[in-house]
Amino acid sequence: LIGATTPDSIANCIPASASGTGFTSRIIFCFADKKHIKVAEPEETAEIIRLKSVLVRDLDIISRMAGTYTFNLEGRKFWHDWYNEYDDLDPDRICQDPMFNGWYERKPTFILKISLICAATKGDIDFIAPKHMEEALGYIENSEYSMDSSFRVVGRSEIAAEMDLVLSVIQAHKKINEQQLMRLIWKDVDARKLENIIETALKTG
Numbered sequence: 001l002i003g004a005t006t007p008d009s010i011a012n013c014i015p016a017s018a019s020g021t022g023f024t025s026r027i028i029f030c031f032a033d034k035k036h037i038k039v040a041e042p043e044e045t046a047e048i049i050r051l052k053s054v055l056v057r058d059l060d061i062i063s064r065m066a067g068t069y070t071f072n073l074e075g076r077k078f079w080h081d082w083y084n085e086y087d088d089l090d091p092d093r094i095c096q097d098p099m100f101n102g103w104y105e106r107k108p109t110f111i112l113k114i115s116l117i118c119a120a121t122k123g124d125i126d127f128i129a130p131k132h133m134e135e136a137l138g139y140i141e142n143s144e145y146s147m148d149s150s151f152r153v154v155g156r157s158e159i160a161a162e163m164d165l166v167l168s169v170i171q172a173h174k175k176i177n178e179q180q181l182m183r184l185i186w187k188d189v190d191a192r193k194l195e196n197i198i199e200t201a202l203k204t205g
């Protein structure tokens with residue numbers, strides 16, 4: 001399943017007590033808050049038409065693949081070395097948010113599944129080699145740098161959602177005084193809560 005949502009929707013649909021458990025630990029969260037590119041009027045260029053044809057052909061081949069994938073000799077050694085060194089509670093892991101402890105327990109499974117997909121895209125082979133796992137690690141680790149942003153408004157704190165709102169307004173304006181800020185957020189944040197948010201923001205840097 002490939003799906004899309006927003007941090008606000010996640011906060012509304014998934015209670016803080018359920019975040020980081022069985023369901024969310026089985027999802028690879030890819031976060032972005034900006035468009036990669038702006039296209040006023042999409043059009044099919046000659047290159048896009050060519051790529052579409054190639055993609056359809058490749059997907060047809062992949063859809064007819066059957067059987068079991070195994071490691072080749074080098075792939076098995078790579079996997080055993082990586083797995084035995086892996087620590088899901090590594091203090092230097094990319095995403096430090098404890099909400100993702102369950103996700104990190106399942107990271108090896110993600111690596112295997114993405115490795116298999118990478119191998120399948122490379123041609124008519126039925127084995128997983130080191131290069132496929134290295135590619136999978138690159139994809140997974142790239143998502144780790146920002147996946148906690150998907151849950152930035154989820155938390156047991158009473159100001160989690162409002163904190164995100166205030167910080168987003170400040171980031172958008174670069175510089176704003178407290179009165180201007182209050183005029184923009186008063187429907188969602190009262191003066192007392194804003195003082196708490198500002199104090200919390202300052203203490204977290």
